[in-house]
Amino acid sequence: MEKKFKKPFPPNREVKKNWRKMKLTLVFTLLVLVTFGKSYSQGTNLSLNFKNADIREVLQSIEDQTNYIFLYKDEIFDFSKKFSVDFENKNFEEILNAICRQANVDYEIRNRQVILKAKSDRTGNEFAMESKTVSGKVADSSGAPLPGVTVVVKGTTNGIITDVDGKYTLNKVPGNATLVFSFVGMKSQEITVTGRTTIDVVMQEETVGIEEVVAIGYGTESKKKLTTSVAKFKADQMEELPITNIADAFSGQISGVLAENGVGTPGSSPVIRIRGYGSINAGSEPLYVIDGMMANSEQFAALNPKSIESVDILKDAAAGAIYGSRAGNGVILVTTKKGKSGEARFSFNATYGVQEVTNKVDVLDRDQWLSLVREAYSNDGIDLPDFYNRDNSEFANTNWQDEIFRTSPYQNYQLSATGSSGKVQYYIAANYLDNEGIVLTTYSKNFSSNGNFDVKLNPKLTVGLTYNASHTKERVNESMSGFGHGSGGYGISGGIIQQALWFAPIIPVYTDNGDYGQYMQGEFANYFTKGYANPVCNLKETHDTYSKNNIMGRLYLNYEPLDGLSFNTSLSGTAYSYYREWYVSPYLAGNNSPYANFSNPVYEKINSGQTNGMTSSYTADAYIEYKRRIADDHQIDVIAGYSRQYTGSRSTTAKSSANDRGTSNALDPIDAYDNYYQPNIYGAALVLGSGSYDENAFESVFSRINYSYKDKYMFMASIRRDGSSKFAPDERWGFFPAVSGAWRISEESFMKDVKWVNELKLRTSYGVSGNDQFGNYAWQGTVDYSGLYTYGTTDSGSSGTGKTLVPSTIENRHLKWETNTQINIGTDASLFDNRVNLTADYFIKKTKDMLLYRSLPLENGITSSLFDNIGNMTNKGIELDLNTINIKSNNFSWTTNLTFTKIKNKVSDVFTSTGEIQYKAGTSASGFGSAIRIIEGHPMFEIYSYKVLGTFETQEQLDSYPRANNALIGDVMIEDYNKDKQINTDDLQPMGHVLPDFTYGLTNTFKFKNIDLTVVIDGSHGASKVVSCLRQAALMRTAENTLQSFYDDRYRQGETGHHMAYASTKATGARHWNMSYFIYDASYTRIKNVVLGYNLPERLCNKLLVNGLRFSVGVQNLHTFTDYPLYNPQANSYNGEAGTAQFGVDVGEYPLSRIYTIGVNLTF
C-alpha cells in the first residue's frame, strides 16, 4: 500500500510520479524523504511479522504502517543478516527498541524521522559537518542526458532532481557523503563524494528486483497471490531461439501446453492445445488475446516473436472464466513490448540460418527397385518386357527426396526503439522474417511493425495506442499433402511429399529433350499407368501464393480519479485480409490428358483463380477497478466491466477450371503465354465466381473480486455473462462463474522455523467456461430459394415455371455452447533458498453438451442430421513444472527446468444410436474402413486397423484361413478378429490411440561468465499414428517405389515369416487395406533447441559505445529419437480442427526442418 504524500518532495509533479513508481517497484536502496503535514502519535501500535527478512523490508513495513521515516546509511547494517520479528499490536517504541537491538544500531527520533546510527558512531551526525557544492551530469547508457533523476545525499533529506540537460547541483554535501542517484526503470547508484565537486553518472537499466506479475485478463496479479493455474512465458526464454512463431518456443517448456507443428510449411503455426482436447467437433483452439484484443490463430501466428514481451496461459477454467464462452480450451494472453522511459534506446537483432530436412526416408534406389520389378514379372509369370531387359546403368537413378528437398536460408531481423519524450513513452519495432522452405519453391516472408505509445495527459489520465501490422507473402502448394492420386486443389494429383517417396527412381527429373520425366509419357508410357505428376514439376508448375495483411490496433484510456479507483476503456480493431492467386502452368495443366510438358504446353487446361478475403473485428470494452488495502490486513481488488465484439468475414473467389480457357489464343504458345496466360484468371474464357460472408457478435458483462487476508489467504471469484449471436435467442446468454482460493502456508507462524521452505502455497479452483467454435449460424433454419419447378407448358393451362422455397436446414432452438467445468488443485513451492521451484497441478476437466452431428429421424422431413449438444468428455491430468538452480556461483550457474504432463481422456457419452463416431484416415478407398474412431467409454481418437498375421505361405493356409479380396499365396494374411470366417470391416481391431500418454520437456541453461548455453529437449510418449500415405508403398508393385523396410519384409517364394505381400505387377489381395503396418508408434524425444551465446563484457561495450552486444549460435530440431518412419512424429494432417475431427493421420506432411542459426543482438 502506498503512503499518502500530502506535500511532495521535491515539489515537482513529474518527480512525484517517479517517486511513486519507485515505491511501486520496491527500490529499497533509496531513502524515503518526505515531510508529513500530519502530526504523529507516539502511542502508535502496529503489527509486524517477518521471517528471514532483510532489515530494509522490516523498516519498510514500519514506514508503511506508521508515519515514521527511517534515515540511515547502508553501511551501518549487515544486510547478510536476516531478521525474524513477530509483533502483534505492539507499541512503536517497543518494536523499535527490539529491532535496533537485533540490528545492533542506535536510533534517534526527530519529529517523524527516525535516524538510525551505527552503535560505534559516537561523533554525532553528519548534518553538521563542513560541506561543499557538488554538481554533475547524469546520462543514460547511450550517453543521452537523463532529466528527472533524483540525487540525494544518502541519509539526509538533501536532494534535487536533474534538469532537462541531465544536470544537477547539490549544495551542502559533506566531504565523506554518499550520493544516491535513482530513476524509475534504472538501477540506483551510490557514489561516494570523497572530496570531489563534479560527479558525472551513467545510469544502467534496471532488470531485476521486480516481483513477477502475471496477466489474468482485465488486469494483473502477482504470482505469489495467484489462486488459479496460470503459466507465464517471458520473452527472454525465447529471444535466442531460431523460431518463426512464438508457439514454437512453447514446446516442452510449459506443462499442460502442447504445441505441435503438425504441418511444417513455412509460415504455418503450430497447433496449440491447453490441457488436451476439450472437444470433438467444435474446435479445441485456445482463445487468443493480444494486448487485450481478441484474435484468431492466424493473427497470433503473424506476430513476430521478437515483439513479444510475455505470454500468459490461463490453464484452468477459473482463470479463463473471465473470458466466458470462449475460454473452454484455455486462454493465451499475449503482451507485446511496451515503452520504457528515458532517452531513446535502440536494439538490433539479427538471426541468419540455414535449414535442411531433419531426415530422409529410406526407399529403394534404382538397382533395388529394378530387382523388385524383375521379381514382380517373374512372380506373375509374365515375360520381362525388353524395356527392363537392359543394364541398370541405362536407367536414371533419381532420389526424389533429394530433388524436392533443399538447404534453404532463414533470416530474421528486428530493429526497435524505446524511450520517452515528454509525456510520451514509446516502443516501436520493425521486423523482417524470410523463411525459405526446405521444399522446393516454398517460402514465407513477413514484414511487420508494432508499437506502443503511452501518453500521460495528466496525473490521472493516460491514453495509449498499441498497433501491430504485418504483411506476409507465402508460396505453398495445396497439393503438397493429400492422399494417393486424389486431386489437389487445382485438378492436379495431390500428395507431392508422399509421391516423392514412391515415384520410381528410374524416371529422370528431366528427360534428354528437356521435358519433365513423367509417368505415362515417352518411353515410360507403357509401364506406368498411374497419373502421378513428377514431384519437381508439380512444385514448379503449380503457382500458389498468398499475400496476407494483418492490422490490429487498440486505443485505450485509463482514468484514476482517486487512488485505487480506475476506469479503463478501450476500442480495438483488427483487420486480416488476404489475397490468394494460383495457376497451374501449361507444362503441367491437365496432368495427363493430354500430356502436358515443355514440348507440349496445354494452354486450354490452365487452371487458375484468385481469392480475396477479409476478416475484421472490433471490440469495445470498459471496466472499473477498485483496489484497496483496508486496515492493513485486507487487500481487495474488484473489477466490473462490459465488452462487446463484432467479427465479420467475407471472401470472393473467381476461378477458371481446366477447359474454361478456350484454345483460341494458343496459336503461338510463347506469345500467348506471355500476353494472355498470365498467372491470373484474365485469360480465361469462362470465369466462375463465388463468395462467402459471415459474422458474429458478442456482448458480455463480467466481474471479479480478489481478496487476500494478510497476504496469506487468497480468494477469487468471478462471473461473466456472455451473449453470443451464434445461438438461438433463448440460449443466447450463458453464465460462467468461477471461484478459487489459495493459502500461503509459508506465511504461517508455524512455518517460520522451517528454513528450507521459502514459499509454499496451496491453490484450488473451480470454474465454468464455454466453447463456441463452430459455424456462426448453426442453430438457424434456412431455406433454399434457388430451385425451380415447372408445372407444364403455359399453353396447356399450367402456371409455367416458379421458384421453389425448400427448407434446407432445421432450426435448433436448443443449441448452446459446450460447457467446460474444471476443478484444479495445485501447489507452488520455492525451497532451499529459492533454488528449487515446483508448480504441480491436478485437474479434472469435464466437457458437457459436446457439439456433434446427431442423426435425426427423417420424419422431420428437412434434414438427416442436426448439430446438437450430445456428448460428454473428461480430461484428467497432472502437470509438473520443476525449476532448479543446480549451481550458482559468481562465474558459473546451471539451471534446469523440467515439465511433465499426463492427461487421461475419456469420451463418457456419445448420444448417437451407435455410441460411436468413425472417421476415415484420409482415404475412403475400398477396404480401408474407418481407422479413427470415437467410442463411448474410450479415449477419443482410437486407431482401428486389420492386424497382419503374416503372409499366406501355403495352399493349405489359403484354403483354411479366411482371406480378403481373393488373396493368393504371398498375399497378406489378416487376423479374423471376430472369428466369423470372413474378412471384412468388422475385423478392424483397436491398435492404439492417437493422444499421447504423457509429454515432457527438459531445459538446461548453463552460464559461465559471459557465455551461456541453453538446451531444450521435448518429448511425447504413447501416441500412435496412421501413416496412411505409405499405402502406395505397400503395394509392392511395378508402378511405385517402396520403403526399404517393406522391401526387406516382402514375401519371397520358399521363405517364411514375412509380413508384406509378394512383388507383383498389380495389386492383389488386401495389401493396401487399412493394415497394421501403417500404424506407427509416434513417441519421440527431441533435442528441440540448442543455443550458445556470448555477451560482450560491459567494459568492452563501453569502449565500443554500445549498451550491449551478444552473439549466439543455435540449432533447432537437432535430433529426434523415434521409431516413426517419416519426417515428423508430430505430423497431423487434419489437426483435429473443427468439423474435421480426424486426428492422428499422416498423409505425407511437409517435413520439419533442422535450422542452424547465428545471431547478433546489439543495443545502443
Added chain:
Amino acid sequence: MNILCPESIQLVLTLLFNSKNTVMKYINRYLIIILLVFVFTGCNDNFLDRTDPETLSYDKFYTTEDDFQAALNACYSSLKDQVENLLTFNDEMTDNVFLHRYNATSDLYYFDQCNVPTSSSTIKDFWGACYSSIAYANLVITRITGSEVSEATQKVFTDEAKFIRAYSYFNLVRIYGGVPKYEKEITDLNEVYEVGRSSVEDIYDFIISDLTDAADIDSERTSEQAAEAKGKATSDVVKALLGKVYLQQHDYSNAIATLSDLITNSGLSLEENPENLYDADDPYNNNETMLAINYERVSGQSSPFTNWTLPKFSSGILPNVTSSDNGDGEYNIEPSILAKFSLQDKRRSLIDSADITVGADVIRYYYTKKYLDLETTSAGYSAADFIVLRYADVLLMYADALNQNDQTSGAYTYINEVRSRAGLGPLPTGYTKDQMNDALANERQLEFFLEGDRWFDLSYRGIDYLEKTLNSFFPDSYNTTDASIEDYEELFPLPADEVDLKPDVLTQNSGY
C-alpha cells in the same frame, strides 16, 4: 460503426469534442469518457441478432403470397423424390421388368429379387421423400394462417398442401402400413423421437379428411388461378385420388359415388393415340392426363426416367446422345410379359427393343418408350414426365369398384372404353366377378405398364392374389426364377436406420 450503436457514439463524440457545448462547461470532460463505457450497454437491441447472409432463414419467409406460392412449388417438386421410387416398388418388384445384370450391386437388385432388406436405401429414401413432402405441406398449412395471404387464397393454398400431404401419406400407408402421423409443422424436435406409428385406419381417416377438404378447390380459385391450375391439385385430381383411396380401403360405395361424379361431370376423355400421353415436352397436350410430375431438359429439373428405362450399353436410341450408355438398364421389360400385349394392342407400340453386344453374346433388351425423350442431349437429363393420375385410371377404378360391389355387368362399359382406345375389342360378356377381377388386373397391367401401379394394384386385390400372380410368374422371370412372395411381404420394411433412432416407438413390420 453502425453496430456500435451510432446514436450513442455520436452523442458521446459531440459531448467530448464540441467545446462550445455548454454542458462541457459544467461536466468534467473525463466523466463523459467514463459515460462512454456505459452507453454501450444502452443499445444492445439487435446487436446479437445475426442471420446467415449467405442463405435465407425460413423465419423470414412464409409471409407473402409469393412466399407461399414458392413453398407450394416446392411441395409439388418434392413429389419427384416420391414418384422416382414408384417404378421400383411397383414394376421392379413385380412381373413387369427386371434389372440389368451389370447393375447387380444396385439397391434395385433387392426389389428385382423380391427380397428387400431393412437396410435398403430405396426403403429409406422413399420414407424420407414422403415425409419431406409432408413437412413442406405442413409448413404451408401451419404458417399460412395469419400471413399476408388473402383468406380466399389461403384456402386454395391450404387445400393444395392437403392434397400433397394426402398423396404422401397414401404412398406411405400402401408401402409401410401405419406410419407416424404429423398434422402440423414440427416445432419441437423432440417430437420426432416420440411419435410412434398410427394405425392404418387412422392414416386413411386423415387422408380422406384432407382430400374431402380439398375436393372443392376449383370453386375457391379465382378465374385467374383456375386458368393456371393445370399441373396442380384441381377438384378432379383430388376426387380421383379420393376415389383411389376409397377403393384401396374397399369402401366401394364411396368409391363409386366419387368416381361416377368424375366420369359424369369432369369433361375428361381418353386420348385417342396413347403415344401422345408421353410427350416429354407437354404432358397436358390431351384431355386425359390429370396430374403429371413435369420435368424439364435443364439441370435441376431434369428427369432420370429416360436413362433408367433404356437398356444398359444401348446407343443410338437417343439421336442427340453420343455416348454408348443411353441407358442404365434399371427397368428392362420381362420378355415373358410381352406376350400379354396382343399384336393389335396400340400399347405394344410403346415397347421397343435394342440388341446389345455383351462379350460374345448379342442380347435383345426390351424397353418402354413412355419415358423416351428424343431431344435430350444427355440420357440422365431428359424431360420425360411421370404421370400420377389420368382418366383411364378413373375408368378402370370405377369398373373395379362396380365389380367389387357385385355390379360386374356395369363394369364392362368402362373397361371396354379403355380397351377400345387401345384398339382392342370388348371383353366377352358373362364374366364372373373373379373373371372380371382378373380382367381388370390384366388391363391395368397393360395400361399402366411402367407407370408405378402394378404392386399397388395386385396388393389391393389381397395378399393371396399378389402371391398367386407373382409366384406363378417367377419361374418365367428373366432374373428371378427362384424368388417368391410370402405373406409378410404384403408390406415393405421400415428403414432400419429410422427404427434404430427411435426403437421404442417405431416398431418394425413383422417378418423383417
